Structures are given as structure tokens and as C-alpha cells.
Amino acid sequence: MEPAPPADDHDTRPPRYGGLVLAEGITRAHMAACFLASLAVVATLTFVPAITPHLLTELLGYADDDRGSVVGWLNVAAEAVLLATMTVYGAVADRRGRRPVLVAGFVVCAVGLVLMPFAGSFGVLLAFRIVFALGAAGLTGMIGIIVADYAAPAFRGRAGGLNGVMNGLGALCSVLLLVRLPSILEHTGLSPVAATRVAFALVAGLILALAAVLHRRLSPRRVSRVGRHVPLTVLIREGVKAGRDPGVALAYAAAFVSRADLAIVGSFLALWVSDHAEQARGMSSADAVARAGLVVAIAQTAALIGAPVFGRVSDRLRRQDAVILALGMSGTAYLSALSIHDPLGPGMIPVAIAIGLGEVAGITASGPLLAQQAPRDVRGSAYGVFAFCGSSGILVVSLAGGYLYDHWRPAAPFALVGSFGLAACVFGVLVRRRVVPREETTVDVAQAPDHT
Template identity: 30%
Template sequence: MNQPAESSKNNVAEMGIKFGPITLMPDIEKRHLFTLFFGAFFGIASMALVNVFGPLVFDILEIPQNETGALAGKLTAMQEIVVVCVIGLAGAFSDKVGRRIVYSMGFVLLGIGYFLYPLAGDSTELIIFRIFIALGCACNTVMLPTTANDYVHESTRGKLIATTSILNGLGLVLIIGSFRRLPEYFVNQGFDSAISGQYTIWCASAMVLIVSTILYTNLKKGAPAQVTKKGSYFSTLAIAFKEARNPRVALAYTAGVVSRGDLSVVSTFFSLWLFNEAITMDMSRAEAFKLSTGFYVMVQAFAIPGAVLINFFIDKVDRVMALAISMFIAACGYLYLGFIDDIFSKQMYFGAALLGLGEIFANISAISLIGSAAPAKGRGAVIGGFSFFGAIGILLVASIGGYLFDNVGPTAPFTMVGFANIALLILALLLLFFEDKKNNLN
């Protein structure tokens, strides 16, 4: 008579403790969850700062304006080549030594990169120093979703991903908004523009090193339970590619290409487009930087309510259907930018808002899909594979988008990404159609 009660107890134990609407896995403490939230708050902002600092670094190096676009694209492309080469290894390595070590190591590498970045004497040294930032981004990119998926029960996976995305957005808005004021502060203290830019970037270096220490001391120790039986690195990495035979994993990998491409086109070309447009309208460099960064912050500010909105349906519908809905909204945001004629008009504000919603919808739905489709054993390798394909998406946008930016028009990269979102929407609907057809036959 007591067996049902005991079974119920076991089920509760398997689900772990709850924090609000989020149910954790066993052995995950609230301290671990809060530290994950802390890392999420600083994570995206810490990586995005490298593009925000672009005008400051180009000013220090005295790069001519007509060469900054090409250099920005080259730096992004180089960074993603490094990410593509190591991100799968970062996920697999975390399966062996634990998420805590790899996650905190990512912020250490970012700290080293930001310290060296303003010390570059020319564009070649800038590219070399960017490698440290690229390695940090690789670890950071794969560790946030991997750790989040380790910590949460499947029934509330979407809610945790949405929560971390909200924190990503808050961190992006608040941290970048704060750093925008630092160059002006240092100038008011009597430093010239070059030294002010250097000190601003060094502040970022100090910030990420502090974050690394907190992550290392407070995340859950040890390797994930599901991979404590250690195989070779190559056998663990092979899981990511073998699982692509699952149509949902394959679709999630494709979503990784598109959703990361979405993020890349915003971070690489959005501010650059506005900055160049402002300069052509006879605004000073300081005013142009303030304008372009302000709209970038606005995009991320509207991503925050977007993460709240998607939370209402992402756990209530099929993950593939959630992806399809998100791709439709994202396509609208990116394609709309091509119709903006005046960056000072109300169109620009509406475009930035729609872009922020589309960006976050695409990102959350893609991460949620790979989290549900990945197997328990070797989840880090599979999500590493997702991040691997995401890095390819960023590389494609940086290279092709750079050509389109210079030769077709500054909004052409956004149009390209908009059509990519439409293509993924069609693929998601086709998968749902064939799955439904197969279920009916069975």
C-alpha cells in the first residue's frame, strides 16, 4: 500500500528543488542557480563589448574611416574561425572536467583579451589579441546553455532558458549603457581620447576577471553525472554528429546557424551602419558613437520583454512550432530595416524594437529546441555541436554580410538574414507536417 507513496517521493526527488516556476535537477542548489543567473547577466554583455569598443580601438590605432568596415568584418570572421575550431572541444572538455572550470576559464580569457586589445600597435596585433577574446567567447557561448540544461528539469526548461535570456538582455542594456559613459568620464578627468578609450577597455577586463572568480567558487563542482564514465574526447565529440540523424537535432543545428547569424548581423553591422550614416550627416565621432550605441542598447532593451512574451507559450506548444513562430517574428524584424530611409525618423525606433523582439525569439526558441532534443549522455557535446553550427552562421554573416554591406547597401546583410529566417520557418513547418503524417500512419 505504501509503494505508490514511495514512488511519488522518488519522482519528487528526481525533480529536485523548485525556485519560483523553475524546477531544478537533483543535487542542484539555489546557490548554483543564482550563480548561473549571475553568469548569464554578464555573459552576453562581456562578449558584445568587443564590438562596442570597435570605434574606440580604431581611434587609438587611427584607422581611416573607409577601412573600419572591412577591418570590423575581418575581426569578426577571424574570431568565428577560432570559435568554430574550439567550441566543440570546449563542450566535450566540460563533459570531462565539469562546467565550472570551462565556464570560469572563458571569462579569464576574455579578461586577458580585453587587457591586451587597446595595446595593439596595428591591425595585425589587434587580430592576434582578438584570439584571446575568441577563445573566451567559445567557452562562454557553449557553457551558458549547457549549464542551464544540466540544472533544470525538462518540464521547465523553456522557463529557465527564457530567464537567462532576460538576464542576458538586462546585462547587455545596463553594462553597455554604463560603459558608454566611461570615455567621457576619463576625458573629463583630463585624459586624451586614446587613453580614455584604453582605460575604458581595461575596466571591462577587470570586470570579467571578477566574474570568473565568482563562477569558479560558486558553480556546481565536478563533471556532470551522465558522463562520469569517461570515453575518449573524439568519441564524445562524435555524439554531436551522430545525433544529427535525429531530424529535430538537425533542425536545431540549422536553427543554430540562423539564430547566431541573427545575433552577428546586429552586433557587427547595426552600430556600424548607424555610425557611418551619422558621420555622413556631419555629426561628430562622439555624437555618432552615442547615437549608434544608443540604438544598439535599445534593440537589447526590447529583447527583454520579448523573453517574457515567449515564456507564455514556449513550454505549452511543440518546440518546433515555437521555433516556427519565432522565425516569423524575426524575419519581420530584419526585413523591416531595409525600408528605413531616415535613421532619425520614428521608423528607426520601431525597427529597433521589432529587431530586438525577433532577435530574442529566435535565440530562445533555438536553444530550447536543442536542449529538449539533445540526449542526456553527452549533452555538452551535442550542445557544443549546436554552438559549432552557430559559429558557422556568424562566420557566414561576417563574410557575406561584409561584402553586401560594402557593395549592395548597409541594410543588405539584414535582408539576407531575414530570408534565412523565412527558410528556417519553412523547414520547421515541413518537419511538423512529416512528423504528423508519420504519427497518423502509425
């Protein structure tokens, strides 16, 4: 019997993290930091829309009947900022790297949070919301790019699923803890205004601490070989031109719908429940926001559970088929909200669950399709356009949804985004046979220039 060959001291197998095969040059610590960043981003971006009704009532004295349009206009202003900056951030990510953009976004968001509860008028609150939006623009597109960079191509669906889990945990942290901070602090004896200001300062401090950790733990390397040598305007143009590919176009359409889904859950679902709690149940503003957080938590828990399942399904299906399935689920789920008349009643629970599943399905499926179809050297720019399309969806739903919320019924924004989802699903069916997977380039993260 021949002796066994000596053990290889250098294991050349690619590293794995939570069942994922990682891209070359990416460590488990990098992937762990990526998922921590995902949790922090969603918690940050969910907090402000969910707490806005409380701000309008306690700081500015708005009546319940006026808050729908006000929330809509605040979202419109924020999304206008995102529209103006998303593609630039994507191009900067190709040129300077993902990590600096993400960390800078957290810092600017923290500044906006500190300022927001000191607004004495709608105009000042709008200005501070714009400051927050400038930071949010640096966060929104980066996580999707980083997940695509860090996971091996065949595992991007599962990576997106785990990313969805962290999204759900972040949203739960926001609606179950962060949004409840004013109510908790009020019960310690603080006035509503003081409790709100302290709560915002605590959240801002937490964000800055997380930004410091991520600066140390995320990979500093670049993926694009050409980004540092190409003007930003050229990179932006390449991201737009990528939409000529049917698969990229479908991903852009899915982004329009999926980001609108997030706006619905973060803003109008919370507003609907809190308005009903105050008007029909006589709750205080802080308690109504806390009750709204519980309903949003149901949707986010469903998203948390469904994300890894749909991520695995996404890797087993063709990328475009997974997106089509997700869009159909999302459209049907949001249209089901038309059947609800009491958002605090038991009938809201299955609708919230369906909404959460539809939301995470779209988010999980669209990113891997874009990563498959977009050229690697301009992936950041393509994700910038992807985020631009998502912000366009939020802008349309916020503006039209706010008007319909006040002048028709609270479920109207859900019907609107559900219709968009089904329309995008039909578009996907029409182009699915024209989607040809792009071969992965040979450039890897380890070979890219290292500029912190």
C-alpha cells in the first residue's frame, strides 16, 4: 500500500463564509463586515421615514389629516437628492473604491440626524432631511456592489439572501428599538421634544461608531481596472449604456419597483398604522408610532425568514426568471392591501407577511442579475444607475402615493406600487429569452490596486 501524499501546507481552496464561496482576495472578516454594514444601512435608512410622523406631530404640530402629503413631499425632496447624486456615487465607487463612499455616507447621515429634531419649521426640517439624504445616497447603492464584489458569481443569489437577512435584522432593530426610543425616554420623565432630540443623538452616535468599525474591517481594494483613469462622466455614461442589455434593463426595472416597496413599508405602512391608532384608538403619538413599528416588524420578520430561501432559489433559477417570479410576488402582495380597512386588525397580519416576502424577493433577485450582466470594470457605475432607478421609483410613489393617501385611501400607495410590480413582471416575460449571461472577466479583487 502506497503511503498517503503529504498534506499541502497551503490550502488553495477559496475561503467560505456561511456557505458562501468568496471572491479571490476577500476574507471572512471582509464578508462579516459587509453584512454588518448591510444591517447598519437598513437600520439607518428605515429609522427616518418611520419616525417622521412623530417628528411632524411633536415638533411641528401637524394635524393627522395633513401628514400624508407632508411625508410625501419630504420623501420627494430626499429622493430628488438621491437622483442627483446616485450615479455620481456609483462612478466614485469605481474610481476611489467602495469603502470610502460607504463610510462617508454614514458620517453625513449622522450629521443630518443630529440636526433634524431641532427643526422649527417645515422648511428647516426639509433642509435637514436633504442633508441626511446626501449621506443616504452614499449608502443605498454600495451594499449591493460590495456583495457582488465579495461573493463568487455562482453564490451571489445566496449572498443576496444573507444580505436580505441582515436587511431584515436592520429594519427590525430600527422599528423595534430605535423608533421606540422617544417613547422609552418619555417614560423616564423627559418631555416629548427632549426625548426626541436625545433619541436622534443616540442613533447618530451609534452610526458613527459603526462607521469607524467598517472603515477598519471592509476591504480597501478596488475592483475596477480602469476606474481611476476614466473621468466620472464617462463612467456614468457607461452605466447608462449598460441598460441596452435586456438583463440589465430588467434589473433596472426591478430596482424601480423594489426600492418603491421599501418606501411603502418604511413610510406609508408606518403612517397608515400610526394614523389609525391615533384617530380610531386614541393613542398618543409616541405610542402610535411604537404600534406602527410592530406592524412593520411583522413585514420585516417575514422578509428576514424569506430572504435566504429566495436567495437559494435565485441561484437555482436563471437570474431573469428569479426576477420575474419576485416581481409577480411583489405586485400581488401589495395589491392585497386594498382588502384592509383596519390596519390594527388581524387581517393585516397576512398582508404584512406577504408584503415582506414580496419586498425581499425583489431585492434579493435583482442584484445578482445586474452583477451577472454588467461589465465588471463599470459595475459600480451600473449599480449607480440601478440605485437611480430605485430612487425614481421612490420619488414617483412618494409623490403620487402621498396625494392618493390623503385624497383616496391609505391603501392607495400599496395599490400603486403593486401595479408597477406587475407591469415590470410582464416586461420581464417579454425579454427573458433575450437575456444572455455575460462571461465573468478575469480581473479579481486581489489584483486590483490597493488605495485606501
